[in-house]
Amino acid sequence: MDKINLTIFTPTYNRGYILKNCYESLCRQINKNFIWLIVDDGSTDNTEELVNTWIKENRIKIVYIKQKNAGKHVAHNTGVLNCNTEMFVCVDSDDYLTDDAVKVIYDNWGYIKLNNSLAGMIALRGHNHQEALGTRMPKGINKCKISDLYQKYGFKGDTMMVFKTDILKRNLFPVFEGEKFVTEAVIYDKIDQNYEMMLLDKILYICEYLEDGYSRNIQEVHRKNPIGYIYFLTQRIEFAKNRSERYRAVANYLAGCWSVKYKHPIKNSNYKMLCILAFPKAIYIYIKRSIKIFFMKLKFWFD
Structure with missing residues (x-):
């Protein structure tokens, strides 16, 4: 062999x-x-x-x-x-x-x-x-x-x-x-x-996604593991190639922090001013995700 x-x-x-x-x-x-x-x-x-x-x-x-x-x-x-x-x-x-x-x-x-x-x-x-x-x-x-x-x-x-x-x-x-x-x-x-x-x-x-897998329960997984999730979101900001990409990454960071109830996301960020500028975008992302997750759960309940 x-x-x-x-x-x-x-x-x-x-x-x-x-x-x-x-x-x-x-x-x-x-x-x-x-x-x-x-x-x-x-x-x-x-x-x-x-x-x-x-x-x-x-x-x-x-x-x-x-x-x-x-x-x-x-x-x-x-x-x-x-x-x-x-x-x-x-x-x-x-x-x-x-x-x-x-x-x-x-x-x-x-x-x-x-x-x-x-x-x-x-x-x-x-x-x-x-x-x-x-x-x-x-x-x-x-x-x-x-x-x-x-x-x-x-x-x-x-x-x-x-x-x-x-x-x-x-x-x-x-x-x-x-x-x-x-x-x-x-x-x-x-x-x-x-x-x-x-x-x-x-x-x-x-590939087959099972009911006990991470993919179907990702929101709950993030809530139970907030430090790792915030690490990922913060790394995305640091790796951004340009201002536009960093703006989106900061907005996603804020929305992610809210979803896992992470306290003081702006205070703990190295990009405080950008967080303030990205606040409206973050609200939009958070609401959009919440609606998507609601309908996914609704579909799961009726399937």
Whole structure:
């Protein structure tokens, strides 16, 4: 077998009831030259028993680490720090890969590896193998920053990102005592400062959002983890490229502070005057988000 250059990382917490879907998809890979690194964030279900059974089956190479429950971002740090391959991709416990995903990653990695301006690759997520979870990649663009994909080229939806491990090791998640969530955008924004990503207009990752997942409960997650959320909003202000972008970031900061009941957002900001100027925009953003969340909850109740 060739040298293993890819780690497929899965953070999990009490997902024993569905983790098998991810496992079976990895066992179906055309190219099995990878390590499946599972970081169990303190599960109390049968996850450990299941994984030990799969390790004994020896169908794929599995490394299992169990830690005290600390949140997905801490599990991600644990995964990155225990990764010994040059590529790292996160596949959530309720999702799975297309059968050719590993092969496609290897097919494209040579170009990425030799390009020092690239941090990795962005591919598509899908509801299934044919239907993308959002738009397709912009035509005629084969690389760009993560933020530019959305803001400049109008991409909508979620993606799968494969990173150079050494870059992730230099950009770990911040950890705040008593909090168990920091958005992945904190890391993406940091990487954006120095690198671009290769774009691949192909679905490699099949995604399903469950009722117990972060995505469906993001407002409540932010309220329970306000320090990490404010850190993200503040970092967005610091990374703004121009006055217009900083104005929007400050407005979003204020609206975010109000949503998590963070006290004295203007007093605690380094941009007090800009906060005052952005106040009307922040009110608009806060009201618009509140209305959107209300109708999302209404739809959920009636579905």
